[in-house]
Each structure stands twice: as structure tokens, then as C-alpha cells.
Amino acid sequence: MNGVYIIKRLFTSVAAFCISVTIMFILLRLMPGDYITMYLETIYRYAPPDVVEAFNHVYGLDRPILEQYVLYLLDAFRGNWGYSLIYKVPVLTVIGEKLVWTMVILVPATALATLAGIGIGAYSGWKRGSKTDIALLNGMIFIRAIPSYWLALMILIIFAYYLNLFPLGGYVDTGALITGIDPLDVANHAVLPILTLFLFSVTGTYYLMRSSMLMTAGEDYIVTARAKGLDELTILRKHALKNAMLPMVTMITLECAGMITGSIFVETIFSWPGLGMLTYKALAVRDLPLLQGILLVDTLLVIAANIAADLIYPLVDPRVQVGDNG
Amino acid sequence: MTGRYIQKILVCCAVLLLVCCVPVTAGIPGDTDGDTIVSEKELSTAILDYLGTADRLNADELSLAAHNCLHLPYGQLVVAVAGDRYLIPATSYIDQKGVPADSLIYEGLVTKLRPKEGGPKECLGWLAERWECSDDAMTWTFHLVKDATWHDGTPFTSADVQFTYEYFRDHGNADAPEAGAYLVNSAILKGVASVECPDDHTVIFHMKSCAPLFPETLATGPGIAVFPAHIWKDINLPSTYIDTAHIGTGPFAYGSTIPGTLSKVTAYEGYHGEKPYVRDIVTRNYEDEDAQILALKRGDVDFISGEFGLSPRKAESLKNAPGIGISRIPSGGQAFEVAFTSDVYPVNIPGFRHALSHAVNRERICWLVGEGARPTETVFLIPALAGDQINPATNNRFNYDIAEAKRQLAGSGFNLTEKDGRPVLLGPDGKPVEITIPLAGKASMNAVDQKVVAVLKEDWEGKLGIKIADTPQVDDSVYLDWIAKTAVHFDGMPGRWHEDIDRLDNFQRSPLGENFYHFDNATFNSLIAQLKSTADPGKRKEIGFQLQEILAEEVPCIPVFSQDAFMAYRSDRFVGWDSALLGGGGNIRLFSDVKPASADVGRRA
Numbered sequence: 001m002n003g004v005y006i007i008k009r010l011f012t013s014v015a016a017f018c019i020s021v022t023i024m025f026i027l028l029r030l031m032p033g034d035y036i037t038m039y040l041e042t043i044y045r046y047a048p049p050d051v052v053e054a055f056n057h058v059y060g061l062d063r064p065i066l067e068q069y070v071l072y073l074l075d076a077f078r079g080n081w082g083y084s085l086i087y088k089v090p091v092l093t094v095i096g097e098k099l100v101w102t103m104v105i106l107v108p109a110t111a112l113a114t115l116a117g118i119g120i121g122a123y124s125g126w127k128r129g130s131k132t133d134i135a136l137l138n139g140m141i142f143i144r145a146i147p148s149y150w151l152a153l154m155i156l157i158i159f160a161y162y163l164n165l166f167p168l169g170g171y172v173d174t175g176a177l178i179t180g181i182d183p184l185d186v187a188n189h190a191v192l193p194i195l196t197l198f199l200f201s202v203t204g205t206y207y208l209m210r211s212s213m214l215m216t217a218g219e220d221y222i223v224t225a226r227a228k229g230l231d232e233l234t235i236l237r238k239h240a241l242k243n244a245m246l247p248m249v250t251m252i253t254l255e256c257a258g259m260i261t262g263s264i265f266v267e268t269i270f271s272w273p274g275l276g277m278l279t280y281k282a283l284a285v286r287d288l289p290l291l292q293g294i295l296l297v298d299t300l301l302v303i304a305a306n307i308a309a310d311l312i313y314p315l316v317d318p319r320v321q322v323g324d325n326g
Numbered sequence: 327m328t329g330r331y332i333q334k335i336l337v338c339c340a341v342l343l344l345v346c347c348v349p350v351t352a353g354i355p356g357d358t359d360g361d362t363i364v365s366e367k368e369l370s371t372a373i374l375d376y377l378g379t380a381d382r383l384n385a386d387e388l389s390l391a392a393h394n395c396l397h398l399p400y401g402q403l404v405v406a407v408a409g410d411r412y413l414i415p416a417t418s419y420i421d422q423k424g425v426p427a428d429s430l431i432y433e434g435l436v437t438k439l440r441p442k443e444g445g446p447k448e449c450l451g452w453l454a455e456r457w458e459c460s461d462d463a464m465t466w467t468f469h470l471v472k473d474a475t476w477h478d479g480t481p482f483t484s485a486d487v488q489f490t491y492e493y494f495r496d497h498g499n500a501d502a503p504e505a506g507a508y509l510v511n512s513a514i515l516k517g518v519a520s521v522e523c524p525d526d527h528t529v530i531f532h533m534k535s536c537a538p539l540f541p542e543t544l545a546t547g548p549g550i551a552v553f554p555a556h557i558w559k560d561i562n563l564p565s566t567y568i569d570t571a572h573i574g575t576g577p578f579a580y581g582s583t584i585p586g587t588l589s590k591v592t593a594y595e596g597y598h599g600e601k602p603y604v605r606d607i608v609t610r611n612y613e614d615e616d617a618q619i620l621a622l623k624r625g626d627v628d629f630i631s632g633e634f635g636l637s638p639r640k641a642e643s644l645k646n647a648p649g650i651g652i653s654r655i656p657s658g659g660q661a662f663e664v665a666f667t668s669d670v671y672p673v674n675i676p677g678f679r680h681a682l683s684h685a686v687n688r689e690r691i692c693w694l695v696g697e698g699a700r701p702t703e704t705v706f707l708i709p710a711l712a713g714d715q716i717n718p719a720t721n722n723r724f725n726y727d728i729a730e731a732k733r734q735l736a737g738s739g740f741n742l743t744e745k746d747g748r749p750v751l752l753g754p755d756g757k758p759v760e761i762t763i764p765l766a767g768k769a770s771m772n773a774v775d776q777k778v779v780a781v782l783k784e785d786w787e788g789k790l791g792i793k794i795a796d797t798p799q800v801d802d803s804v805y806l807d808w809i810a811k812t813a814v815h816f817d818g819m820p821g822r823w824h825e826d827i828d829r830l831d832n833f834q835r836s837p838l839g840e841n842f843y844h845f846d847n848a849t850f851n852s853l854i855a856q857l858k859s860t861a862d863p864g865k866r867k868e869i870g871f872q873l874q875e876i877l878a879e880e881v882p883c884i885p886v887f888s889q890d891a892f893m894a895y896r897s898d899r900f901v902g903w904d905s906a907l908l909g910g911g912g913n914i915r916l917f918s919d920v921k922p923a924s925a926d927v928g929r930r931a
Contacts, residue, residue: 089568097585153616161620168621169612170587174404174930177582177590177608271613273410273586281409 009310013303020299021076025069028288028295061288076296082289086281091293094278099297101171102263102274105190106256109197114252116198117205122244124206125213126236137210144203152196152269159192166192169271193270197263201255208251212244219243242316249312253305354901354923355383356391362901362921364395386925394921399593399605401927403900403920406618406627410611413589430591430607430917431477431574432551435468435487435529436541449541452599453482453552453575454529463538463861466531474598476554477579478571482598484523489555491521491531497564509564514543514550536859538866539828577602577918587611603921604900615640619894623647628896628927635659635891637772638697644894651897657700657710658891660818662769662778665809665883669844672759673813677738679881683724684731685785686884694777698890705877706832708888711825717871720878724885728789735790742791749791760795764808769818778816778886810844817842821888827857827870833882845882899924 056062060071075081081091124136143151160168167173171189172181216222217240225235263276271277275294282290356364356372364372372391375382383391393400407413433452451457454468474482498512517540519532533540544550554573561567572580577599578591589609593602610627612618619640621627630636635658636644644650664686666673673679688701702708705720732742739754751759763782769775779797786792800808809815823829834854835846850873857869895903902919922928 101586153614156617157620161624164624168624168626169614169617170610172584172587174402174588174590174608174610176584177588181584268613269617271587271611271617273611277613 009307013307016303017299018073021073021296022069024292024295024299025072028291029065031286072292076292081293081296084282084290084293085287086285086290091289094290095275095293095297098273098275098278101272102267102276104171104186105193105197105266105272105274106263108190109194110201110252110256112194113198113201114205114248114255117202118209118245118248120202121206121209122213122236122241125210125244126217126232126240128214128217136206140203140206143199148200148265149269151199152266155192155196155199156269159195169269171272189270190272193263193266193272196266196270200266204255205248205251208247209244212247213240216240216244246313246317249316250309253309253312254302256301256305354391354394354921355387355925356394364391366395369395384925386928390922390925390928394603397601397603399602401604401922402606402608402930403604403629403917403922403927404608404610404627404930406612406621406630407609408611408613408615408618410586413583413586413609413611429572429574429576430578431572431576431580433574433576434544434549434551435470436545437549438542438545449545453487457541459538459540459861461861463536463540464533466533466537466540468529468531470527470529471598472527474575475596476556476575477573477594477596478554479596480554480556480573481526482552482575483526484529485526486552486555487529488521488523489559490550490553491515491518493553493558493564494550511550514546517543536861538861538863539826542826542828578607581606600918602918603902604917604927607917619644622650622894622896625649625896628899629893630895631891631893635889635893638695638699638889638892639772641892641894642697649896649898651895651903653893653895653903654698655891655893657708657821657824657888659698659821659889660769660771661702661708661821661824661888662774662816662818662886663702663706663883664778664782664886665815665817665843666881667809667811667813667815667844668846668882670811670813672740672753672761675738675754676880677734678740681731681734681738681740681790682786683881683884684727684734685782685790686724686886687726687781687785688886689726690784691778691781692887694781695772695774695887695889698892699887700890701887702885704885705874706824706830706883706885707827707874708821708824710888711821712827715827715867715870717874719871720874723878724881728785731790744791749787749789750793751791758793759791760793761814762796762798762812763794763814763816764800764805764812765797765816766800766802766805766808767815767817769816770802771818774818775816809842810840817883824888827866827873830854830870830873830877831858833873833877843882845880847876847880850876850880897923899927 053062060068063071079092083089084091084094087094120136124133127133156168160166167189169189172185173189176182176185222235222240225239230238263272263274264280265276266272267274267277268280275297278290279294281287282294353360354362354364356368358368358371369391372383372388376385376388390400392398435452435454436449436457437452439448439450451471453470453474455471457466457468459466468487470482470484470487476482494509494512494515495518497509498516517534517537519534522530522532524530531540537543552575554575557571557573558564574580575598577594577597579594581590581592583589587610591607591609593605595601610621612621612627615637618627618630622630622644635641635655641652641654645652664682666679666682668674668679673682692699692701703721704716705723707716709716735742735751740759741752741756743750743752753759763779765775765779767775769778776797779794783794787794798808805815823832831854833841833843833845833847834851835841853869853873853876857866857873860866860869893903897903899922900920901923902921
């Protein structure tokens with residue numbers, strides 16, 4: 001990896017960011033409806049046009065679209081992402097608060113799903129055609145086929161309501177109003193959302209790992225290893241797994257970025273106040289500054305994940321020299 | 327004071343001698359007659375029991391009985407809400423509206439009471455104990471309660487009310503240079519010319535024009551709450567100000583918040599009105615309604631209700647659950663109507679609208695919608711909400727009568743024929759009549775609009791030959807555009823839009839533009855103008871009756887049914903849920919009347 005490549009990579013990332021931001025700006029403004037009309041219709045039967053006009057004037061929404069775009073772009077780079085219309089605080093503050101809570105369930109869920117997906121997928125692929133492989137494959141297909149909303153609801157009903165093992169929602173018990181937030185209490189509340197996210201995520205990792213392992217298992221060097229008399233576990237661990245892992249790097253990094261907003265259903269069912277739920281609310285009431293902020297964060301995460309994948313690749317596979325053309 | 331205590335002791339002694347064998351029943355511990363009040367006599371009996379006479383109450387139950395007897399707040403009530411916007415947040419709730427009038431913390435001058443069916447409409451005093459207006463309704467005088475204090479101990483005076491008006495007035499300018507300085511609800515007070523305070527407990531509002539419903543305006547949805555002047559006087563940007571103290575005058579004072587999930591208010595000892603029986607109210611956020619129901623059944627929360635109440639099916643599913651009670655508020659949910667865009671063919675022909683008014687099978691629609699749907703027999707106002715303002719002569723004018731509908735159609739130039747064995751209605755132009763009904767808006771809640779369409783198809787297509795060509799599902803945000811170009815649509819508005827003759831201005835061709843129905847009747851418009859400048863209640867009612875008569879004749883819409891609202895609560899833990907709920911105000915009255923019935927709730931806090 002050389003310096004020129006890094007500069008090029010950063011430049012293309014900035015370009016990608018600008019293009020994404022532009023597309024987002026256009027799409028969000030093509031979306032029908034606006035915040036103030038929807039808000040006023042909950043108070044009045046009609047949104048009084050003079051009030052709508054006044055609101056748009058206050059928030060600069062009556063300015064020419066090009067002027068709004070230039071301001072938006074400049075502000076995006078300056079870190080001034082505006083005020084949320086529903087929360088009345090800076091967008092970055094709201095996103096920061098919610099992102100922390102999303103990470104509380106996302107990080108363990110992704111880590112567990114990655115480890116389990118790799119482990120189970122590798123084993124399944126290595127034992128191709130065995131009863132275990134077929135059982136695992138069908139089990140994963142079954143989980144994948146369940147609608148995410150329904151799966152989350154079933155987990156809530158079974159584990160929280162019928163078995164009474166976990167809380168029904170939120171991230172703390174009412175006692176926290178007196179004692180403050182207890183990490184153990186949070187962990188207890190986080191179990192079911194993590195379990196649900198884990199089940200959503202593990203199947204994807206499993207499929208890819210299994211396919212990758214199927215391809216690797218047929219390679220000549222595996223046959224050679226067997227011919228050398230190495231035991232199966234050593235072949236799997238030292239030869240097959242390392243090579244089968246390569247496609248996983250990109251997938252895992254992108255999945256980390258993608259799951260941020262993929263947790264909308266989970267956060268809604270379990271009343272977990274994270275970024276997924278925030279996205280849903282912002283979309284429902286057309287809180288444009290907040291939506292723009294969330295999408296900007298998503299864009300940045302995906303770009304960062306791509307760069308991370310590029311940087312991690314040579315570490316996993318020394319044959320890959322990022323930035324070298326030869 | 328000493329004499330009072332001696333009297334109490336004597337009563338207790340007398341009771342100790344007299345009462346030995348009164349059985350203790352279920353309900354509030356110590357409340358043996360089930361009137362939800364623990365009298366001194368009952369408390370004495372309970373003390374006897376506790377001391378060993380009968381050994382029926384334990385220490386916690388006795389403590390609860392004593393709290394209820396002495397009207398001291400006890401225990402914790404947990405309320406489920408759907409969305410963190412219902413929590414009392416550490417971040418700003420001020421939004422563009424002002425301090426929240428439905429938070430239990432803040433109060434306005436008055437709030438609305440739900441009228442008894444056929445009875446007069448009433449307001450209930452919060453910070454005003456009585457009020458009156460001049461004969462021309464140009465001046466309103468409010469006499470304030472005298473012993474109210476803000477939660478930080480500062481006395482509440484008329485200066486706070488004047489400050490609130492001036493604050494809204496000064497933050498009603500959208501051209502203000504700073505973002506965050508504008509309060510949308512300033513529009514509610516724009517009819518006020520000035521406010522004066524002759525003394526600490528009297529406020530006089532001088533109006534710009536006749537305002538016979540000014541108290542109701544102050545109390546509507548959920549209304550204007552009074553700001554503490556000593557706190558807000560230095561705050562220039564209310565929309566972005568983050569209030570962490572929430573100092574109000576209400577029955578509950580702000581306690582604490584866990585952002586996004588919990589908030590707590592605590593009974594305010596110095597409250598000027600009837601003090602609550604519950605010490606803490608915790609609001610817990612469950613975004614999903616199913617999770618709320620599970621939480622109620624499991625006992626994590628004590629009370630659930632949605633924006634328009636629980637859906638009837640969910641309320642039904644809770645009916646026989648142990649320890650759970652259901653409260654029903656007649657017409658407390660939405661009111662649904664089939665609405666016409668009066669300038670779009672074919673509903674621009676009055677005879678066609680008349681015909682269709684006899685082709686809506688309300689009984690069948692209500693049966694499909696399920697529990698809590700009650701057919702509307704009036705032309706717009708809802709009996710349970712509008713009380714005696716309904717013109718009885720206009721009731722049942724849109725009765726279901728397909729033969730009459732056919733007669734009306736024939737009389738208006740429509741021709742009912744048959745094609746391939748199916749009825750086809752030909753318009754005056756000789757072409758088949760086709761209509762499109764867009765589905766969206768508030769009528770889509772619980773798929774009510776689809777159920778209405780299913781029934782209309784049976785009659786309109788199957789019997790009258792009107793082809794319902796399309797029922798596109800459109801986004802809420804473009805629904806208004808759609809209904810402007812289609813002849814028929816549905817509406818499902820909150821009941822408060824059907825509670826007063828003043829609401830008939832929905833049909834006025836307003837200065838803001840077209841009304842919802844594109845309805846334009848010169849007499850009607852003139853009567854509405856007359857209504858708005860009339861102060862005399864008798865004359866207003868008379869005008870209201872005339873307006874309803876015009877609606878019955880012109881049929882800009884066909885009211886179909888109103889939906890009762892349902893709420894569910896833990897009846898094994900709290901009693902007193904049957905109090906009249908307020909129409910447009912908060913739930914202050916409800917939670918003030920609720921009493922703990924189980925010692926468990928005392929162990930929570």
C-alpha cells in the first residue's frame with residue numbers, strides 16, 4: 001500500500017460522499033409531504049397556509065432549491081447539520097445519543113453473528129452433504145424466511161411474556177429513575193434485541209462462509225494437504241478457513257455499516273431508542289434535517305467500512321497488495 | 327386544629343367500640359363498603375384488624391388505607407405511551423407550542439369537560455375558578471385561584487397569565503431573525519387585543535372581535551398552558567430552549583427522566599386543587615402497541631391507551647384478562663364520514679349526493695368495523711360530544727333506503743340500466759357513472775376505509791350501478807391533493823372536530839381557500855359569519871340549527887359512524903378510572919381521581 005493510493009482513495013471517498021449527499025438531497029425533496037403540514041394537521045383540520053409559510057420562512061425552506069443545496073453541502077462539511085424539527089436540538093447531538101444505544105446492541109449482535117456464522121458456515125461447508133450440513137442449511141433458510149417484524153414479535157412474546165425471562169422493552173427498569181442507569185440492567189434489556197439482530201445477521205454470514213468453504217474445499221492445495229496426511233482439523237484450520245475467510249472481510253465491514261438502519265424493526269418492537277427507531281420517526285414526520293443527518297452518517301459509515309475493508313485485506317491475505325498495480 | 331384531632335380520636339374510639347365484625351372486602355384495603363373512600367370509621371376498623379382483632383390487613387395494606395383515608399399520595403402508577411414525545415423530556419418539549427398543557431405539570435386557565443349526551447357543554451376551571459364575558463363577548467374576565475404556587479414555591483399570579491399572552495404575542499412573528507423564536511400556537515391567541523390585570527387574581531382579556539368561545543379556544547387540543555413568568559422572562563428562543571426544571575402549577579411536579587424510555591412526575595404537595603391519590607406517575611415508552619398490551623397483562627404497566635384509544639379488537643382481547651379493566655369513552659375516538667368534493671362530477675349534482683346519502687349502510691359498516699362503532703344519525707355533530715347543540719330535526723335524514731336512492735337518482739337525470747345482468751348507472755350525459763375513491767389519511771387507521779369501501783361496493787355498484795373504478799392507496803402527504811380531484815373520499819377526524827356548532831365552519835368557504843368539501847353555499851357562509859359575531863348562547867344555538875338544516879339539504883358529506891375510545895388499566899391495583907375524561911384537555915383529572923388499591927404499588931417507588 002502506498003501513499004498515492006491512500007490519497008486517491010481519500011479523494012474518491014470524498015467524491016462518493018458528495019455524490020451520495022446530492023442524491024439524498026434530491027430524493028428527500030422529491031418525497032411528498034412536509035413536516036409542518038403534517039404537524040399542523042394534528043392540531044387544525046387544515047394546515048393554515050400562512051402558518052406553513054411562516055414556518056418554511058423560519059427554517060429557510062422557502063429559499064431557492066439551489067441555494068438550499070449549496071448551503072446544505074457547505075454545512076455538511078462544516079459539521080453544521082442543523083436542528084432536528086422534532087427534537088429541537090442539533091441533529092448531531094440526537095444522532096450521537098441514539099448511535100450509542102444502537103451500538104450497545106449492534107456490536108455484540110454483529111460480533112456474535114460473525115463468529116457464529118463463520119464457525120457454523122465453515123463447518124457446514126466442510127461437511128458438505130452431511131446430515132449436519134443439511135440440517136444447518138435448512139435451519140438457516142427457515143430463519144432467513146421469517147419476516148423480521150414477526151420474528152422480533154415472537155421472540156418478545158415467548159421469551160419476555162410467556163417465559164418471563166426478560167423485560168418487554170426499553171433499556172432500563174423504572175428503578176433507574178431513582179438509582180440511575182445500571183449497566184447490568186441495560187444488559188438484561190439488551191438480550192432480546194441482540195438475539196433478534198443476531199438471528200437476522202447470522203444467516204447471511206453463514207451462507208457466504210459456507211459457499212466460500214465449498215469452493216475452497218475443492219482446491220488443489222486441500223487435496224495436497226490431505227495427501228500429506230494432515231488431519232482434517234488442521235487442514236480446516238490452517239488451510240481451508242484462512243482462504244475461505246477472504247470474501248468475509250468485505251461482507252463483515254459492510255454489514256456493520258448496513259445494520260445501523262437495518263435495526264429499525266428490532267428497535268421499534270423492543271422500544272430500544274437507537275438510530276433505527278430515530279430513522280423511522282424522522283421519516284414518518286418528514287424531519288428533513290434529521291433524515292439528512294442520519295443518511296449522512298450512514299454514507300460516512302459505508303465509506304469508512306469500504307476503506308477499512310481495503311486496509312484489512314492485505315493483513316488477512318499477504319498476497320493482496322492494495323494500491324499496487326502489478 | 328386540636329379540637330379537630332380530639333374529634334377524630336373520639337370518632338375512632340367510638341368506632342373501636344362499635345365495629346368488630348365488619349368484613350373486609352376486595353378493592354382498596356380498608357374500604358369495606360366499596361365506595362373507594364376509606365372513611366375514618368373504616369380506617370379504625372382496619373387498625374383494629376391490624377392490631378390483632380382479626381388480623382386481616384398487613385402493615386403495607388394498613389399504610390395504603392391510611393393514605394387513602396387522609397388523602398395522602400401513595401404508590402407509583404406506570405403509564406405506557408407510544409413514543410418518546412409523550413415523555414417529559416430533559417430536552418425541549420416546548421416545540422412550537424408553548425409549555426405542554428397535557429403533561430400533568432402545567433395548567434391552563436380552563437379545560438373542557440365532556441358533555442353528557444344531550445346536555446350543555448361545559449368547561450372546567452384549572453387556574454381560573456370562574457370566568458364571565460361581556461354581553462358582546464369582546465371582554466373576558468377570569469378570576470384566578472388564590473392559593474396556587476409554582477412548583478418552586480413562587481406564588482402564581484395574574485402577571486403570569488399576562489406574561490404568557492405577551493410571550494406568545496412576541497413570539498408570533500415568523501420573520502424574527504433568530505430561528506427558534508417562533509411559536510406556532512401564537513395563532514391561537516391572535517384574537518386577543520390586550521390583557522390587563524386589575525389585581526393579582528383577576529385577568530381581563532380584551533378581544534379584537536366577538537369571541538363567545540374564547541375559554542374553549544384556550545382549552546382546545548390540548549390548549550394553552552400558563553408560563554411561569556419568573557423563569558421564562560429571559561428566554562428568547564423557546565423552540566430551542568432546553569428546559570430541565572419544568573416548573574408548573576399542576577398536580578404533579580417534574581421528577582426525573584431516562585431519555586427515550588422513562589419519565590416520572592411526583593404529586594405536588596402544594597397543589598391548589600384536589601390533590602392526587604397517587605404519589606408518582608411513571609411514563610414508560612413502548613413504541614409497539616402489542617408490547618404495551620403484553621406489558622399491561624404482565625403487570626409492568628397499569629394503564630394503556632393510544633392516540634385515539636386502543637383499537638376495538640385489542641380492547642376486546644383484554645376484556646376477560648384477570649386484573650384488567652376496560653374503560654369506554656363514547657365517541658371518544660374518530661368520527662368517520664363519506665365526504666364529497668362538491669364541484670367534481672357527478673357529486674356536483676345535489677340530487678346525486680342526496681341519493682347516495684340513502685345508500686350508506688351504517689349498520690353493516692359498524693358490524694364490519696366491530697366493537698365500539700356507533701352509527702351517526704346526525705348531519706355532522708356527534709351527540710356524545712356536542713350535547714344539546716344538535717338540531718334534532720336533522721337527525722335520521724340520511725337513513726339507509728336504496729329504493730329512495732334510486733328515486734333520487736332518477737329525479738336528477740340519472741338512468742339505471744343493466745348490462746350483462748349487472749346494474750349500470752348512466753349519467754345525464756348518457757355515459758356510465760364511474761368514481762375513484764382514494765384511500766389514505768386518518769380514515770385508514772385499522773383499515774376502516776377498506777371496510778367502508780367493501781360495504782359501499784355492495785350497494786353503489788351492486789344496486790345503484792355506480793362503478794367504483796379505482797381505490798388507490800395514496801400517501802398521507804398527498805391525500806389532500808387527491809381528494810381535491812376525486813368526487814368521493816373518506817375522512818376519519820378526531821371527535822373534537824364534531825363537538826361544537828363552531829366546527830361547522832369546516833363547510834364555510836374560508837378566507838384560507840377551499841374547504842375540505844369544496845362546498846360553497848352563500849347562506850351557509852353568511853350564517854357562519856353571523857355565528858362568529860354572536861355572543862348570545864340562545865341565538866348561537868338557533869344559527870347552529872339553521873346551519874345543520876342546510877347541511878341536511880345540501881349533503882356535502884354523509885356521516886357514517888363514530889368510534890368509541892377504549893383504554894385498559896390494572897383494576898387490581900388502582901380504582902377510580904371511570905371519571906369523566908376531558909374532551910380536549912390532558913388527563914389531569916383522570917390521574918387525579920385514580921386511587922391505589924394494592925399495597926404492591928407502594929413498594930415500587
